[in-house]
Amino acid sequence: MKKIMCMLLICAVVISVLSPQIKAETVPMLEVKLVNYLGNNSSITVVFNGEYTLSNGKKVSAGTETVMSIVNNALKLSTSKGQVLLENGTITATPLKTDSSLALNGRSYYGSFQFVLEKDTKNNKLYIRPINKIDIETYLRGVVPQEMPALWTMEALKAQTVAARTYALKHINDANMVDTIAKQVYGGITGSHSRSDTAVKETEGLVLKYNNTLIDAVFSASNGGKTELNSSVWGGNAVPYFAVEEDAYDFHPSTKEKFPWVIQLKQQQVTDKLDLDAADTWWTSVKEADADQQVLKNMKTWLKTEGYTSDVNKIKISTISKLELDLKALSAGGRVSKGSVKVEYLLIKADGKTAEKKTLELNGVPASKIRAMVGIDKMPSYLIDVSELKNGIIFIKGRGNGHGVGLSQYGAKNRAEAGHNYKQILQFYYPRTTLVKEYSNASSNSNTSTNKTVKKDTVAPVISSFKANTDYKKNTVKLSMKINKAGKTTIIMKDSKGKTISTLANNKAVKSGSIYADWNISKIANGNYTAEITAANLDGYKKTIKQKVTISKPAKEKKGSVKASVLNVRQKPSTSSKVMTKLKKKQTVIILSQQGTWYKVKSGSKTGYVSAKYITVLK
Structure with a gap:
């Protein structure tokens, strides 16, 4: 499994050094299951941007809009006017020209497609699963800018491209080749960018090998300042092309810190004086002390996933007696490997009126289990500096974002900006490897030509739905808004005289959708302030909006x-x-x-x- 982009987390990967090797004079093809952006759907809008031939021999002309649905446990493809083109258990669509593409629910992809039925074993429902067959160079055009911001330094993009290509070829025959972080995030044409296209073109066919065998070129967002062995993270034997090294270049460019993170929770979440025989009288009104913290929400979700409850609303965490990582059992790279947890929780019974108290205790379990419970979003790494219980407060502090094995994306960025070329970057993160040209003479359907004029996006992102929710007890203003496309945001707060008093985000990479920022107002006086939000798209076109925020703290009694x-x-x-x-x-x-x-x-x-x-x- 695979790395994350920027500040996203990496899933676990089982390293296999014996997978079949690719030898090709032309660009190899791979098949990718589209899950990440599409999700599980029983109906998909399919627009043919070019001529295609279906599995029954029918030709579909360019511009045809269709809907694929599930009818009587079979796939049915119909035009927007209701004409049935094909009905079968499996449907394929093959382009007549290499520049043709399919748009699935608005996201476009090159290559041919196979649509199959997929059953969810949890709910027994059937979904449509598209499988995109695409050459690897075109695949990389949709991968690299999803894994690393396309506006980063070109040498970092090239290093990322070589790692991604090597990883893809190593896992080309995996049955679970998906477009998510479980492998590599793949966004199709919609997810491509002219700068990362250049990185793909200028490193075409280049891969990393050790003893003439493709390496498993895993990577993560940040190693927290120290690389790690594969065996320390996933078990098995340590391979020679990973090593434990101090990484002086792994830090956040603006803060110079090594991506610190903190988990802080109260031991006592709910009073133990509640009448469990009359739970219906207090269940909706009583909340945990840290009910708003994502860690507690993650714990409840984990308990549901593990079968301790069928509904997160039927459970309350009453006491977290123990939550600790063992700082005495460290890996070669200084990462924790074990941890313990003891949680008492209340479970509402089937009658909806009474509750019972339950206890979950795990001692000396793999740290990955603790991380799964508290959430990989809240425990981004295993590089822990502090794990303690003091005055009823659980405090865990760590650094880094990801497993720390192989390439660090932020390390690559900082090295590139310091003048390192992509070969030097790769040599540091994958020592003892050789950079070789695995194939050349790209096939005509690769669509990787940089001779094409790539149209720039000249329209800046739109910021909408701005809200400022103030919690005077916590002295915090939570700003929320929506952005209609990926890019970077800068959020600064100014006083009534236009003076900048706080920077909440500085060129922070964001995806389309909801974005948030917290403003600490503990030292801010009452009055009118302005949130100045600048949003730039991936081509650098930006727009700034201003929003009024009023602070009116209640007078101290x-x-x-x-x-x-x-x-x-x-x-x-x-x-x-x-x-x-x-x-x-x-x-x-x-x-x-x-x-x-x-x-x-x-x-x-x-x-x-x-x-x-x-x-x-x-x-």
Whole structure:
């Protein structure tokens, strides 16, 4: 399994050094199951952008819009006007020209297609699974910019391309060759970019070998400053082309930090004084202390996946007695290999009225199991610096993003910017390997020619649905918005005078969809502020919008103590005003405001004025 792009995580990979080797004079072909962008669907819109021949011999003309659906456990392809073109258990579509493409639910792909029925073993439902047969060079055009931002330095893109090509050829016969991070993310034509196209063209056919055998060229976003052995991550024997080395170039370009991350949770999540026999009276109102944290949500999802519950809404984490990574059992690269967890949780019973208390305890289990429970998005790596329990708080701190074996994408970026060429980059991350030309004379259907004029995207991304949700208790403003295409965003906060007071994102790579940013307002005064959001597309065309954000923190409540034997509370701030009530010595009041030498105070249900000299303000 495979790496991630930028800050996405890598799934586990079982390294096989004995897979069949590819020898070709022309570009090899591979088949990719399309899962990542398409998902599981029983109906797909298919647009033919060119002439194709179907498996029954029928020709489909360019521009034809069709719908593929499942009818009576078979695939059915019909035009938008209802004409049935083909109905069968399997449907193929072969292009008559190499520049033809199919658009599946709006995403375009070169190559030929086979559509099959796929059954989900969990729900027993049938889905349509397209399999794209494509030459590897065209495949790489849709892979490289999904795994590494296309605007990064060309030498880094070339290193990524060679690694991706080598990995694809190594796994070309895998039955589970999918377009997700389980292998390599593949976005088709829609996911390609002119700069990464250049990297593919200029490294055409180049692969990495050890002892004349293709290596398993895995990679990750960041190794946290230290590379790792394959055997430490996936078991088996260590291969010679991976080594443990300090990586001085693996850091975030803007912060210079090695991608630190933190998990912090309260041990006690729910009070243990709840009446389990009357759970229906409090179930919806009682929330865990860290209910909003993704880690807790991930734990619940894991419990559901593992069969401890059928519904995450029927479970509450009551106590996390133990969550730790063993810092004494480290790999060659300093990564944890084992961990322990003990969780008490409440489970609502079938009657919906009562609940029971359950305990899950795992001791000395593989760290991968702990990571799966808390979420690979929250525990991005196994490079842990701190794992402790203190004052009822579980605290885990680590660095890096991914398994750390092979190429580091951020390391490659920083090395390229420091003047290293792609061969030097590859030699560091895959020592003892040889860079060889595996094939040449690309076939005419590779579509990799850089002689074509690639049309630039001159339209900047659109930012919409801006929201600013303020949590004054946590002193945080969560900004949320949507962006209609991939690119980079910069989000800065300015005060009423236009002065920048905080940068929430600086050229952060984002995909289309929802994006978020948190603003810490603990030291921010009340007033009007402006969120200035700049969005740039992959070709650098940008647009800036401004959104108003108002901070109105509630006034801090002040308390006072009466120091006179008896103190009159008057209707107005005057000794001639009517006395409303009397206060005794050491009686506590809430100070609402001050008017000259008078405090406006609240005592019980009464509000009035007292002389400030008879009140001691409590800290």
